[in-house]
Amino acid sequence: MSTDMSQPGSDQGSSKGFEQHDHAHCVSDGVAALVDYCAAERLKLTPVRQRVAEILLAEHRAMGAYEILDILREEGLGSQPPVAYRALDFLVKNGFAHKVERLNAFVACSHPGATHTPAFLICRSCNKVAEADTSPTKGDLGRAAAAAGFQIEQTVVELEGLCPTCVDAGPASGQA
Amino acid sequence: MSTDMSQPGSDQGSSKGFEQHDHAHCVSDGVAALVDYCAAERLKLTPVRQRVAEILLAEHRAMGAYEILDILREEGLGSQPPVAYRALDFLVKNGFAHKVERLNAFVACSHPGATHTPAFLICRSCNKVAEADTSPTKGDLGRAAAAAGFQIEQTVVELEGLCPTCVDAGPASGQA
DNA sequence: GTCTCGCTGTTATTGTATAACATCACTTTG
DNA sequence: CAAAGTGATGTTATACAATAACAGCGAGAC
Secondary structure, three states: OOOOOOOOOOOOOOOOOOOOOOHHHHHHHHHHHHHHHHHHHOOOOOHHHHHHHHHHHHHOEOEOHHHHHHHHHHOOOOOOHHHHHHHHHHHHHOOOEEEEHHHOEEEEOOOOOOOOOEEEEEEOOOOEEEEEEOOHHHOHHHHHHHHHOOEEEEEEEEEEEEOHHHHHOOOOOOOO | OOOOOOOOOOOOOOOOOOOOOOHHHHHHHHHHHHHHHHHHHOOOOOHHHHHHHHHHHHHOEOEOHHHHHHHHHHOOOOOOHHHHHHHHHHHHHOOOEEEEHHHOEEEEOOOOOOOOOEEEEEEOOOOEEEEEEOOHHHOHHHHHHHHHOOEEEEEEEEEEEEOHHHHHOOOOOOOO
8 A cells, every 4th residue: 555545435525625536646646746845855755754645635634643643553654643743744844734723633735835825614514624725814804914013924714614515415414 | 809800911912903902991891791691691601601701801812721720720610621611612602702723722702792703813922812803704715615615604714923012022032 | 884863663741622420509380 | 399400510531632752773974
């Protein structure tokens, strides 16, 4: 189990939006980007780091550090919290993953490489997380902050609600 | 120690912005609003609930649940985590406090009563938290979400950076 | 070869949050 | 007033999230 994880995954959501997409590509393309990036930046893409990236890319949902750790443990890649946190920190620092504060969990980045200020759409029903790009700095809020003299360094924008599929399925249904 | 906590507090920040303000009023007005609201809604404003509201109003900064619990414990109002969390949940549910996800902490609401979608400006230097109002639903992001069919139920908008005072004090200085 | 630096492995601890259940107080109803 | 019901409290226990600290290893620099 390496850079290709073309298991079913069937109705997986997307970090690019909530549409369907070819999931195998997500993982292979994502890992390829990571490989390239690490080579270019002379960073070590260790097995744990790569595997964590694969896990996040394959799931396309926010995963807790301990959930990821469980997988690593099963695969003999590490069993203690710092192992998972270190890999996640590496991915986050280099823009290949993001932390979703609302969920205390992590997701693979949808547009690795490019520095950006992500916003997340979190479906409370099916737990999928879509990543959108934002420029909070430019909206009303950004203007208000600038006017007040507040210097924005980092933004957290997370919208919780129902994704299109779950909306269609009706409030009652759990969907998947 | 009840509805009035006019201790010095000196350079306290504000949840309304980063300007100075008469702090005693924050607490008394806030508690008064809470009292009225609970009376109107037939909700029980118990000692713990009121005290937690006072604590948050008096500090005007994000406080961890356990930090609040320490105070309650000293005052004999409760010693176990659920005591603090229940009071905080009550205040959050009724709009008198907000959770700052980024900090896993809580702040008193600046405009209790009115339902709103708060945004927070968090100073990483002096830890003050200002509350601004937003309409994320209306910006680019809101439009994008609507277009995608995502139904927003709750928003988390948190901007981290430097408040005016800390910007002026220079990146090196800690300010206060 | 050895020095250095960064990653790994591990132990331990701190902080955040909630489940579950017994009890207590107040209010409603008879 | 008494019984029943509702909701807050007190407490135990535990789960989940995150990090400090340190020993050891391995690849590349010199």
